[in-house]
Amino acid sequence: MRLTTFTDYCLRVLTYVGTKDEGAVTIGEIAKHYSISRNHVMKVVFRLGQCGYLTTTRGKGGGMRLAMAPSEINIGTLVRQMETDIDLVECFETGNNACQIMPACVLRGALHQALGAFLAVLDKYTLADLLRPKAELSRLLTPSA
Amino acid sequence: MRLTTFTDYCLRVLTYVGTKDEGAVTIGEIAKHYSISRNHVMKVVFRLGQCGYLTTTRGKGGGMRLAMAPSEINIGTLVRQMETDIDLVECFETGNNACQIMPACVLRGALHQALGAFLAVLDKYTLADLLRPKAELSRLLTPSA
Numbered sequence: 001m002r003l004t005t006f007t008d009y010c011l012r013v014l015t016y017v018g019t020k021d022e023g024a025v026t027i028g029e030i031a032k033h034y035s036i037s038r039n040h041v042m043k044v045v046f047r048l049g050q051c052g053y054l055t056t057t058r059g060k061g062g063g064m065r066l067a068m069a070p071s072e073i074n075i076g077t078l079v080r081q082m083e084t085d086i087d088l089v090e091c092f093e094t095g096n097n098a099c100q101i102m103p104a105c106v107l108r109g110a111l112h113q114a115l116g117a118f119l120a121v122l123d124k125y126t127l128a129d130l131l132r133p134k135a136e137l138s139r140l141l142t143p144s145a
Numbered sequence: 146m147r148l149t150t151f152t153d154y155c156l157r158v159l160t161y162v163g164t165k166d167e168g169a170v171t172i173g174e175i176a177k178h179y180s181i182s183r184n185h186v187m188k189v190v191f192r193l194g195q196c197g198y199l200t201t202t203r204g205k206g207g208g209m210r211l212a213m214a215p216s217e218i219n220i221g222t223l224v225r226q227m228e229t230d231i232d233l234v235e236c237f238e239t240g241n242n243a244c245q246i247m248p249a250c251v252l253r254g255a256l257h258q259a260l261g262a263f264l265a266v267l268d269k270y271t272l273a274d275l276l277r278p279k280a281e282l283s284r285l286l287t288p289s290a
Contacts, residue, residue: 002146002232035245075252101286106270117259
């Protein structure tokens with residue numbers, strides 16, 4: 001059981017952008033700091049833009065900024081949006097009822113309940129919580145001289 | 146986010162074996178009923194045997210049976226045993242601390258808490274709960290004449 005790398009990177013990108021108060025942030029900067037490929041960061045930034053979390057400006061001094069307050073970015077909501085395959089088992093997929101015992105399956109209900117509990121914990125967090133140790137985050141995300 | 150097919154099949158195999166009170170169950174029977182490959186079922190049965198959930202007898206009339214009472218088979222424990230990759234994000238792996246912000250990461254704690262909530266729900270279930278609709282399961286797992 002694992003979150004996708006995509007969701008993981010979405011959370012890291014938002015944390016990075018949220019930590020930088022001054023000026024816009026570039027894709028190259030994020031890729032360098034987390035040691036992840038520019039290509040990955042580009043896809044993540046595009047999707048976060050589509051979902052209204054980031055705005056991007058072009059040209060000199062351009063880059064991305066948060067498009068909403070960190071306290072408005074809910075982590076549970078974000079994970080639901082980014083995890084395209086949040087179906088814990090095959091029968092969670094819409095239209096997939098290949099399993100013989102589905103009509104009498106107690107496990108399906110138990111797994112739904114467990115997934116609900118997982119997401120309910122994340123629903124209690126916003127990006128503002130993730131940014132609380134801001135001074136330390138800022139230090140960790142600043143290149144050493 | 147998804148359980149592995151292996152864990153899914155472990156749960157299905159135990160449900161099947163637990164539903165059949167009379168006589169031992171064969172690998173071929175399970176493979177046929179769930180439409181999954183014999184090879185997959187064999188691997189799953191081997192592992193469930195290793196973990197003490199199933200016993201197997203050879204020869205004519207042989208096959209597998211539960212090695213403990215269904216009420217003693219806890220679903221949370223089983224999922225922890227079978228999910229070799231229950232590390233939600235890369236930094237959960239022992240020895241992997243490549244992420245720049247790990248020392249100040251609030252998300253890591255939130256994800257640990259969410260995973261705990263997920264497993265805590267499954268800890269409340271045993272195989273006996275999964276077998277509660279036994280008459281219906283038995284009907285669904287019996288070949289139509």
